[in-house]
Amino acid sequence: MRISELAERTGVSVPTLKFYLREGLLDKGETTAATRAEYGAEHVDRVRLISALTAVRELPLARVRDILRLIDHPADDPVLAMGAAVSALPPYVLPADAAMRESADPAGPEPADTRTREPGDPVRYPRARRAIELLGMEFDPNWPATAQLEAALLGLEQAGLPWDDARAKRYGAAMLSVAKQELKTIAAMTPQQAVSYSVLGTALYEPVLLALRRLAHRSLIDQMAPGAADAGPDAATAPSPPAG
Amino acid sequence: MRISELAERTGVSVPTLKFYLREGLLDKGETTAATRAEYGAEHVDRVRLISALTAVRELPLARVRDILRLIDHPADDPVLAMGAAVSALPPYVLPADAAMRESADPAGPEPADTRTREPGDPVRYPRARRAIELLGMEFDPNWPATAQLEAALLGLEQAGLPWDDARAKRYGAAMLSVAKQELKTIAAMTPQQAVSYSVLGTALYEPVLLALRRLAHRSLIDQMAPGAADAGPDAATAPSPPAG
DNA sequence: TAATACTGGGTACTGTCACTATCCAACGCC
DNA sequence: GGCGTTGGATAGTGACAGTACCCAGTATTA
Known part of the structure; x- marks a missing residue:
């Protein structure tokens, strides 16, 4: 697959993938021509792993x-x-x-x-x-x-x-x-x-x-205070606008 | 105490304390004159807390x-x-x-x-x-x-x-x-x-x-593999140069 | 064959963060 | 009354994680 497909499948933008390639986090795809490279499932896995590590941790x-x-x-x-x-x-x-x-x-x-x-x-x-x-x-x-x-x-x-x-x-x-x-x-x-x-x-x-x-x-x-966390807290602990 | 003493006691530099004051993380000391303010124990505690939160977490x-x-x-x-x-x-x-x-x-x-x-x-x-x-x-x-x-x-x-x-x-x-x-x-x-x-x-x-x-x-x-972790691993898991 | 869109590769730029550096005028103590 | 310290402000730094942009080569389509 090409880099754009890799981007699509992983949800990571093409420029960011290029950045990862430059940084050596991601192996270069198999070059098939001067401006063409082929990426495989292992690249998808690697990008997913990087995402998990950066996003979750x-x-x-x-x-x-x-x-x-x-x-x-x-x-x-x-x-x-x-x-x-x-x-x-x-x-x-x-x-x-x-x-x-x-x-x-x-x-x-x-x-x-x-x-x-x-x-x-x-x-x-x-x-x-x-x-x-x-x-x-x-x-x-x-x-x-x-x-x-x-x-x-x-x-x-x-x-x-x-x-x-x-x-x-x-x-x-x-x-x-x-x-x-x-x-x-x-x-x-x-x-x-x-x-x-x-x-x-x-x-x-x-x-x-x-x-x-x-x-x-x-x-x-x-369990300690049943009812206390029914309506009030929920509304406030999870503010509707995610911007909060 | 003055800001320099606060810095001494907490191990946080004066410029950084000024920065915290500016950012509102730290309350202003009690102003005693245009260029004089008094800080107390509560300021020390607050700075320690900030340090714990930033350093540990x-x-x-x-x-x-x-x-x-x-x-x-x-x-x-x-x-x-x-x-x-x-x-x-x-x-x-x-x-x-x-x-x-x-x-x-x-x-x-x-x-x-x-x-x-x-x-x-x-x-x-x-x-x-x-x-x-x-x-x-x-x-x-x-x-x-x-x-x-x-x-x-x-x-x-x-x-x-x-x-x-x-x-x-x-x-x-x-x-x-x-x-x-x-x-x-x-x-x-x-x-x-x-x-x-x-x-x-x-x-x-x-x-x-x-x-x-x-x-x-x-x-x-x-416990699983006694002896295996005696000399070798330690030397490598804790590299002497902290720059690692 | 020619126009178009998409690459790989590179350089340069951006925004954010957490400070630092520098300046200034006003203390205060000796 | 001189000199170091302070509060307060503005501007700059370096690291980080991308983004933007450009170029020329390639594939696809017209």
């Missing part, structure tokens, strides 16, 4: 590129691939970043104090460590998600939201249950498939989880 | 503004506030958006077909509906998270990732457990607090959940 194209590279040149080792995927997805945390921001204290200490740790040095991630060990998992400061957890917990703290062991256990148990389900699928795959699945899975199951959590909230609130 | 400032407005002018009704919060957080989905993209089929049908539904019309969200009803929750196409779920499931589909009832049940149960924990906290709050908590909670607990899921994956994989 709002990922910057640079990260989409990272993820596509992981899928195109799999690392064979799912742990490796997942680590890379985790690094490619928000929240983006540089290795020592979470610990660096530590210095912002009400007392107003010298920031130079905590910066004595070099970026390459092992950092402690105290909040993440406590949660991880509480859940019986092994604490590994080099696993990207560890820094992400620390940053997230620091965010909670700065916003004054509660975080305690009971909560950590509940959250951890829930996510372990989810993860078990996902890894059941992986076990039956070839390494190649597993890599692709773990990378895309991290990118695309997460929004599902979050949406379900938000739906669960609504559902539970309705 | 990578939210665009416009969304941060929405969220701050929700907290400043609470709707009294937590359901209302949560709906608004859900709308303010990624994945950003316009009400009819998920259903619109439906038209992108391999067969290549006329897009005009599905576009006969007007943006204000009720849309079906078939994937979301099935999942929601499977979990025994009430399907409400006007709840923002419904559209978000549909978009997320559509993303899975486009990427060719598995999604079935068993998975939906497992995910749903996990998130219901999390949601129950969170609402336990809310029940003991004043409406004011509840609003603030539900808004911030949606914004800031989500990254925690995702980080835990990623950690759980790693942990489970290590």
